[in-house]
Amino acid sequence: MSTPVLELRDVHKAFGAARIIQGAELAVARGERHAVIGPNGAGKSTLFNLISGMFTPSSGEIRLAGRRIDGLDANAINRLGLSRSFQITNVFARMSVFENIRIGVMARHGIRFDLLRRAAAMRAVNEQAQALVERVRLAGRRDTLAGDLAYSEQRALEIGMTLSTGAEVILLDEPTAGMSREETAHAVELMRDLTKDKTLLVVEHDMDVVFGLCDRISVLVYGKILATGTPAEIRADRRVQEAYLGEEAA
């Protein structure tokens, strides 16, 4: 197997006396769709925050395409090609859908501190932003303020913004939380389409989504990765059943 595109080695994170992540090991292969599941309080969100640069690990190594990223600021990590979404919708509420997406596309083109040209004249950026708006199926809402969108539309925008910076590795934090069954099916289809040639790491509670979308699954329990494997392997794993799936069925 070639070097994993994202790799965690013996990562620990403590907040005071609370040891949330205790020696997590994870290897995500390039191009796969990988889910992290686990009971509430297992540390899934913390794990995402460590990888994306929101927090710095207490110890351990995180590597993106072989390069260490633990301790880097979130903006630097994004520039290295890892982009994340948020569990609680985190958009630019008073800007249009198009402009929300365009901010990320600008970053992809390295247009960051440009005061010398008109935003409307950035042809490639505007075309790509428009294309992405269409891909997340918000073309009809292009000029609507993000704050005025329906909840499921905001979730779609959330994914669009995560993809807009052109990152290779995409982290989605509970992308279908709070959605109806129909909206969830729609969102899964969207994710499958959008991450076709990307690497996806997703935290998700809906097991239908996890088993239907992902190539491999890692189970996080009490801050440790208990098992990693294909959906079939995970389903068959006794430890996993005891720690998590059984608990939910009970």
Add this chain to the structure above:
Amino acid sequence: MRRHHLLLLVLVALPLLVLPPFLSLGLQNTLVSMLVAALFAVSFNLLMGQGGMLSFGHAAFFGIGAFATLHLMLAVEDGLGVPTPLLPLAGGLAGLGLGLVAGYFATMRAGVYFSLVTLALAELLHTLAPQWDGMFGGEAGMSSMRMPWGGLVFGSVLEVYYLSLAWVALCLLLLWAYTRTPFGRLTLALRDNEQRVRFMGYDTHKARLVVFAVSAMFSGVAGGLLAFSNEVANYTTFGMPVSAQVVLHTFIGGSTVFLGPVVGAAVLTLFAFFVSDLTRSWLLYQGVLFVLVMLYAPLGIGGIVELHLRHMRELRWRALAGPYLGAAVAGLLIAAGFVFVIESLAVLFSSDYAVLRRDAGGLPPFPFLGTEWQPLSPLTWLAPLLAMAAGGWLASRAGRRIAPLWDEARRVHTQGGETA
């Protein structure tokens, strides 16, 4: 929309260009103050309304611009070959320099902490300046003279006015252009959600610093224009009242509209000019106006105008006309009652009335509005209280009729947006 802008420009620009020569000297001076305040407020609002950073110490950059310009004016007096019309440039450079240093620290924090750091930095200058003779002229301040240049004497207020108008117009144009650039769009994103901007690959500390420095630079130009016009400045330019004034101008004018702060600056500067001669309580009225705007029209004057323009087609103007007229009458009634009470109290607590009271031994009638009023008579106070009560009743009635009309207009507006 384009035609609206053009029309607005002509309506505003034409009087500003044509009228001043026919106005009194006092009013010409007030117009210069108005222009300076307008530029200051728009610069401030770049940081506040667009960048989402509320500075309580913007007097620092305004003041440093004033002093830098005076220093350059002194140098020109001594023979330095800088064209007089370019003097405010020194203010811009000084504002930029101080903005980069102060902004580096202030933009490390957001929200209340940001505001407090800016407040502290301005207070620092305010207390330091009187001690520092060479830099800020000590307690007395600094003064200089405008030197003639290229056939222009710059001796009259009118010349100063037109130079200020040119500078302010140029700066507003640049600030407007700023909003259209990629970084201008990023500034709005910083306001809405700094964290997300960071997670999209931008160094947000650096980005916020740039917004801060640009705002400080244009504030410095405004300060420079003030120094150019007054030919003096002292440490009070760094004071809290200056920092507070720009906040008031911006919020009353409306921070969500580019030209809102200009409206606020114009209204309040002219208000001060006309009302400060009539009453010493004008600052109280300004404060009450601010509170009322925050409570009942947080969008400010500019925001309200913009809201009406945006719903121009959906609003039923015929149905609205009545309640709007009622609301206007209600406002006048409340204002009249309130002003009567305040001004009567001002008379009753004045030293003139103290003399009357001593001579009469008791509470004699007090003179106000050309007649005499009995301070102990219920009638004296019943009239204004009744006016205010009637105003309040009328206002709530009008409000109840206006609200559903607006709800409907908003509904039609969003539906129209969806089908389009």
